[in-house]
Amino acid sequence: MSVEEFHISKLVLDKFCVAGINYHKAGAATRGMFSITPECFGDIASSAKAAGIKSVFVISTCNRTEIYGIADSVLQLVELLVPHTRGDKNSFFEFGYFKSGEHALDHIFNVAAGLDSQILGDYEILGQLKRAVDLSKKYRLVGPVMDRILNFVYQASKKIKTETNLSNGTVSVSFAAIELLQQTPDIENRAVLVIGAGKFGSTVCKNLKTYLPQTSVTIMNRTDETARALGEANKISFARYSEISAEIEKADIVVVCTNAKEPTVFPDYFKPGAEKIILDLSVPMNVHPDVKNASGIKVTDVDQISKSILDRTLAIRKAEVPKAQAIIDFYKKEFSTWLHEYHYALHLKTWKAKLNEIDTLHTQVCEFYNDKELIDETERVARAQKAVKQLAVNLKLRNDKGCQFISIINDYLQTR
Incomplete structure (x- = not known):
């Protein structure tokens, strides 16, 4: 350039x-x-x-x-x-x-x-x-x-x-929870209870049905009708909130999405020795701190899910940044090439029209041409296009730009 x-x-x-x-x-x-x-x-x-x-x-x-x-x-x-x-x-x-x-x-x-x-x-x-x-x-x-x-x-x-893998992996807590459950042995035969039918709980239910379709899922909420409607929409079981203790007892995995200001799941909901996985996705935590001390109960909260799943995903994505930047640099150069040729574009369009005009005038008024020798419009346009394309190449590769326009007219008129 x-x-x-x-x-x-x-x-x-x-x-x-x-x-x-x-x-x-x-x-x-x-x-x-x-x-x-x-x-x-x-x-x-x-x-x-x-x-x-x-x-x-x-x-x-x-x-x-x-x-x-x-x-x-x-x-x-x-x-x-x-x-x-x-x-x-x-x-x-x-x-x-x-x-x-x-x-x-x-x-x-x-x-x-x-x-x-x-x-x-x-x-x-x-x-x-x-x-x-x-x-x-x-x-x-x-x-x-x-x-x-x-x-x-x-x-x-x-x-x-x-x-690249810049956009791959899990970045939402609700899906991270599903990814964590997918790693659970024999997950297809486990019973999952979701407590909380708000926006977060709704997303969890949809993800469970999409990614773990064989797993039994039950939904409950403080407002029974909200849970019933969500259950019907996702074709999963519904349980009344008043039965929370009994439903927790039946479940192998409990996902808590209640987002209440105070705990909603307490130690007395669990029988001694029962093995269960509890995912507390609420902020603040809605599983009472003492539940962690119960034998056989494994509680995982939002921060732990973030550390185990999300941080790993972001680490993978960060490693892809140089690849993404190299792709961007390539297309920036492509744009730069286009831009420095763009200011010729309007001139080339004008010269294409001018060549057509010259050719029409030349063949119509010159006595050397009879009607049989006149080229049709399609061929005329093709010739002009070819000439302008060559002009564009010459303008790009050669510096004697003033001569290019004269040369292209001479070459064009000599092409019959």
């Missing part, structure tokens, strides 16, 4: 900006002040068009709100975003980040790959990014440069997903 080409490419890339706020510096309450709904984006889109900005989109999740755009300054994006939130500029400048050029490009690649997620390798962010871009496209606010950036970002994210 020549110095001139590098300068032009850098001028274009430097206009790619991102301003955002995320979990790194801002708590949930602060992040919430800057959240954006799809409906709000319509107002942002109108403001962007009024400001002459042709490419912009906003991604807003529980962990981040970011505005990306092609602008003269990243501060233009701040002016677009903040007035449409419940936050203020002072807070945004205190907790936010502001990047342009290469730094902004690195950021969007890392975000899409899950490298910047609160849980390393979280692939959900890519779907959220795509939905944000699709919304912006409805307002015609994704131009050719932004579109090509996103194209390479998507390709990199997909390759990282399929060719």
Whole structure:
């Protein structure tokens, strides 16, 4: 790439900006002040068009709100975003980040790959990014440069997903519990009691039916009707909460998801010598501390599950980061190649049309050609396409650009 080409490419890339706020510096309450709904984006889109900005989109999740755009300054994006939130500029400048050029490009690649997620390798962010871009496209606010950036970002994210283990393994406590149970000998013939039919308990029940379909599962909850409905929805047994002691006695494994402020499972629910596995997934712990002292009872809490399963998963994912970064570097180079050729694109399109015009005029008015010798439109277009393709190659490989346009006309007219 020549110095001139590098300068032009850098001028274009430097206009790619991102301003955002995320979990790194801002708590949930602060992040919430800057959240954006799809409906709000319509107002942002109108403001962007009024400001002459042709490419912009906003991604807003529980962990981040970011505005990306092609602008003269990243501060233009701040002016677009903040007035449409419940936050203020002072807070945004205190907790936010502001990047342009290469730094902004690195950021969007890392975000899409899950490298910047609160849980390393979280692939959900890519779907959220795509939905944000699709919304912006409805307002015609994704131009050719932004579109090509996103194209390479998507390709990199997909390759990282399929060719590395960055997103593999268990990262949720509810699924970690299932993975722990899968390691239990003869799990197919064990009876599992789930106590608590809230959101967490519901997820546990669904995972049990999906990943341990042969295992007997019973659900109970302080509100019997809630447990009954969950049981029917997942085709598992239901037991009344008043029978908690008897149901614990019948179970081999008890999963506690009650999330109450005080313990809900007590030592007197267990007969001496009974062997049982207790998974306490509640915060704070809902299994009374003395239950651990009972003979034959093994209690595992959330922290222990995190240590045994989640920490191992994150260690595996961290080892995959260099592979992911190498893939990102490859696609960044691909984008750089495309970008430094892009400024010829409009000229090439114009020259293709001009060659067609010259050819039509030349064959129609010159007395050397009769009607039988006139080429049809399909062949004319093919010849022009071939000539422009060669011009693109010459512009890329040779520096005498002024001569290229004259040469291409001569070569084109001599091709019959």
